[in-house]
Amino acid sequence: MKLLIVGATGTLGRQIARFALDQGHQVRCLVRSQRKASFLKEWGAELVGGDICKPETIPPALENIEVVIDAATARATDSLSIKQVDWEGKVNLIKAVKEAGINRYIFFSLLNAEKYPNVPLMEIKRCTEQYLAESGLNYTILRPCGFMQGLINQYAVPVLDNQSVWISGESTPIAYMDTQDIAKLTLRVLEVPETEKRTLPVVGTKAWKPEEIIALCEKLSEREAKISRVPLGLLRFMRQITRLFQWTYNISDRLAFAEVLATGQPLDAPMEEVYQLLGLDPKQTTTLESYLQDYYTRIMKKLKELDYEKKQKEAKKKKRSPFKSKNVG
Structure with a gap:
């Protein structure tokens, strides 16, 4: 198939592009900076x-495109707001797709978006879902809730480096999923006509609380974590402060996720029907245990190699140079 991937430089988009190319699809990517997208x-x-x-x-x-896969979203550091990118930009894209006569559109929303009207990105995703459903396109809406890749910098690295791990005062379990698994699932959707005009959850095998993830990192790294809790009230206060400046709007909108965490309601959904619909084996889905185990195995091996190289260099320095003068007497 001839695919257009929007948001292909992002954490999820790049995985979709890579797997699509591996499967022999013709992949085109709409990018704002060709230099940053050179990979x-x-x-x-x-x-x-x-x-x-x-x-x-x-x-x-x-x-000449057959399918549009929309994985784009505003980043916290973008000059444009979430509303400009995730609403106005998506409306532009959906209209253009319809005018071009392209019938298939894959959109990434967020799990339980309809439950949080006061969280800007969640509400915008809900509105986009509705707009897409009314567009007449053969859409499929996929609803993830968290990527395992984001847990490396949030938990795995700080624990390994003996740095503070910051978590909120609430413990909302989240069913994180590996973006590689999401990419495989996305491409499988294109092969199953029954997924048209459907909304499907895309979540991992288990919903994890922050404390459980930290405990797993401690076990795998054999190090003790320094846990620092951020009061929910402080997150709400920071959101109010960042709303005062236009250049921090996106940060403020993301801090609104504190309201999602405050509920304590798991971000999770049953996946049995999805796996059955797509003809996929749930046992092949990456677990968080195996994902973090693989990360720590690779990083610990690298650290040992660096330590060995350091010792080798130190040993060479200790050797007496053959050109150094010897004491006589």
Whole structure:
């Protein structure tokens, strides 16, 4: 198939691009910066410059495309707001796809988006779901709730480096999923007509509390974590402060997720129907235990290699140079 991937430089988008190329699909990526997306070109993808917030730049990327996979979202460091990217930009993209006569559209939303109208990104995702459902396109909405990749910097690295691990005062279990598994599932969706005009959860094998993830990191790294709790009230206060400045709007909107964490309600959903629909084996889904085990195995091996090299260099320095003068007497 000829695929257009929007958001291909992101954590999830790049995995979708890589697996699509591996499966022999023709992949085109709409990118704002071709320099930052050069790795996609090296993999074999075609790059087309454009921005969903600039509707006039979208049509060239849609020429001869059969399926659009939309994995784009605003980042905390973006100059554009979540509303501009995740709502106005998505409306531009959906309109352009319909005008181009492309029938298939895959959209990544968020699990339980409809339950949090006061959380900007969640509410915008809900509105986009509704807009897409009314567009007439053969859509599939996929709803993840968290990526395992984000846990490395949040938990695994701080525990290993003896740094503080920051968690909120609440403990909401989240069913994180490996983005590689999400990518495989996404491409399988394209092969199953029954997924058209459906909304499907995309979550991991178990919902994990922060304390459980930390305990797992401690076990695998054989180190004790320094846990620092951030009061929910402080997160809410920081959100109010960051709303005062335009350049911190995106940070403020992400701090709104404190309201999601405050509920203590698990971000999880049954996946049996999804696996059955797609004909996939749930046993092949990466568990958080195996994901972190693989990370720590690789990083500990590297640390041992670096320590060995350091000792070798120190040993060489201790050897007397043959050109050094000897004492006589």
